[in-house]
Amino acid sequence: MPKPGRTRAEACRPTPGAPQPMSEMDAPPKSRTAYVLDRLKADLQQGVINPGDQLRQTAIAKRYGVSPTPVREALRILAADGTIEYTSHRGATVRDFTPEMAQDLYRMRAELEGLACEVAAERMTDEGYAAIVAANDRLVRATAEGTEPATLSLLNKDLHFTIYESTSSVMIEGIQLLWARFKPSVTLWGVTEFSRALDHDHDAILEALGRRDGPAARAAMHAHVMHAWELRQTSEELRATGPVSGDAPGSAAS
Template sequence: MSVESSAPPVSRTQYVVERLKEDVASGAIKPGELIKQTVLAKRYGVSATPVREALRMLEADGVVSYDAHKGASVREMTPDTARDLYRLRAAAERTAAEMAVERMTPRGLEEIRAAHAALAAAQSAGTAAPAELSVLNRAFHFAIYRQTSPLIVQHLELLWARFTPGTTVWRHPADAAELQADHDRILDAIERGDAEAAGRLTADHVARASRIREQQPDLRASGADETENFSNA
């Protein structure tokens, strides 16, 4: 989605937060990459102050790490973090899928069908890069989750931001075929109005993605696990 089509930002800081989330989710800013505040300020057309404040907000959310000497960077995925994120995602997305069915509108269902068809067509053509499939996969899921509420969508966006298209589980054709089959079953449950089945199938789908990442050496998170200190929280 282009920035021009977005609603006007509430504040410059919130605007930068949303732009940073988009750039992390799209892979424009990669895990471990040093984030230069001056570069971001120029890119987003703001001063250094809202960039600095936005980075602090994302640091509190766990998306960004900050070192007084090196500066800010997107947190690299660690094995423990990956497992925790998938467990959180499975629970949260199960609830979101159930809520989506309960609140479904005809227009919402058409958006979900269109997103599903776009990914299926790209996969069948066999010419889309894994990162492109990852972006289309995200579009399908969030077409579903947008039927819930902004609160739910914001929460899920934060969890999804930690996995970038460059580290997608849609990299191998056999895995992609299984994931797409999951999508077929999820869409079928949604069309039948079966909230329980849609939620269960979504949670199973997230669990499958977690297993794929664990089993593939080129996808498995390899960053150094760390123990957070919450004593001052």
């Protein structure tokens, strides 16, 4: 009920300086762009949008409930990081990987993750190493129990990034960008022989880390990543549905 001396209209007016609810469309343009970017990344990650798909601004705007402006800005950001490309006859499309690009991705991962493993060996604490061992134990146990590939893939990712926690944010972010190029449904962990081979690789990495032997840890991680590439080449299905552009943290890399 309005206070004495105030009309009902005055009573309904917002109190000056009081926080007011904000709808998605009331958010500043930067927030709307970030929202669209996150949605696009999630759709790429989950396979809703796939390599070669056209990205029409009006359709995306309608699906996400925004105007075309933040969609245009989000697509510009994805084009800048190589996730999508523009052509005169098709407009914006999700970039597809060639076999050469896929191999280059693995080689980049091998170099960067090998370096990260060496740095981790130099900097990690006893507690950090214990966390790595625990993450590896969870993966080995799940593999032995025949756990579904998607879960094994996530446990594998957890192991890798538990190692990298002993490095720096800039190194972790660089590795995340490379992992994000893999679709969650595309994983080596669905093949029993492959998962056992990768678990064996992890043992060599942990042994080197346990000795705090940086060069050996680097070599073991480099060999592990390239081993994953070699295993992928033995499977026609994995070769055909390999890495995919995207910028959300992926879980299928090995």
